[in-house]
Amino acid sequence: MRKRICVLEDNDDIREIISLILEDAHYEVFAFATVDSFFKRSYNILPDVFLLDVMLPDGNGIDVCNALKVDGKTKNIPILMMSANYSATDVKTNCKAEDFIPKPFDIDDFVNRVAIYAKA
Template sequence: MRMRICVLEDNNDIREIVEFLLESEQYEVFSYANVCDFMNGALTRQANAFVLDVMLPDGNGIEVCKVLKSLPETMHIPVLMMSANYSTTDANYNCSAEDFIKKPFDIVDFVNRVDLQTGKIR
């Protein structure tokens, strides 16, 4: 079974790029454009990692991360935060994310970080 990644990103272009990158690396990707859809769908996907944007139209990825880290069924799943406006310190201090990716991101670095968090061996 392929590893599953749930992505929360409101920007259509970035979401499509992330989907393409991860699918080309043989991940099964479930992507969501808003917090409501993510919370209704991602929690049932048995994900190997979550990739969350911080600034969203109906909420904040840091708050979503806090929820994920508080639930017994998702607290062990790695969270990678993405933002152009926040820093690693902000994300780690506010929600205990395993990694932070600054936008715009390097494609190879992005994939390597996801691989590291999922334990995928190349």
Template sequence: MKKSIYVVEDHPAIREIIEFLLTEELYEVKAFPNSADFWKRMQDSIPDMVILDIRLPDANGIDICNRLKQNAKTHHIPVMMMSANNHLSAVKAKCMAEDFINKPFDLNDFATRVAHYVSN
């Protein structure tokens, strides 16, 4: 069974690139432009990993990460935070994400990091 990854990214081009890359890596990918769509899907199905942009039009990725990590049903899900404007230490101080990647990022590095979290 394919591992599922949810991606929450408001920028269409970045969202499409990530979705394409992860689909090529044989993951089941659901990509969302905002947190409202993400939370609706979370009611139906829990992914193996979540990739979150920090800046979203209707929410803050750090708040979403904290909500996931504080919920008994979702605290085990690996979360990777993405941003062009933040540093790992600042994000780690605010949420318990497993990883952080700066945009723009190397696609091979990104794929390797994702594989590390979903293969465990």
């Protein structure tokens, strides 16, 4: 069974590129554009990794990260945060994400980081 990745990214182009990159790396990808649609996803979709953008139109990825880390069903699933406007220090100070990927990202580094946490 392929590893599952849940992506929360509001930018259509970036979300599509991330989905294509991860699908090409043999992941099953569930992509969401808004916090609302992300939280309305079926809890049957429990991924191996969450990949969250920080700045979103209807919320903040840091708040989503914090909510996932206190939920009994998702608290042990690794979270990777992404942002062009926040630093790793900003993110790690405000949530317990396992890693931070700055945008724009190097594709090989991106895939390698996802793979590290998908295997955990």
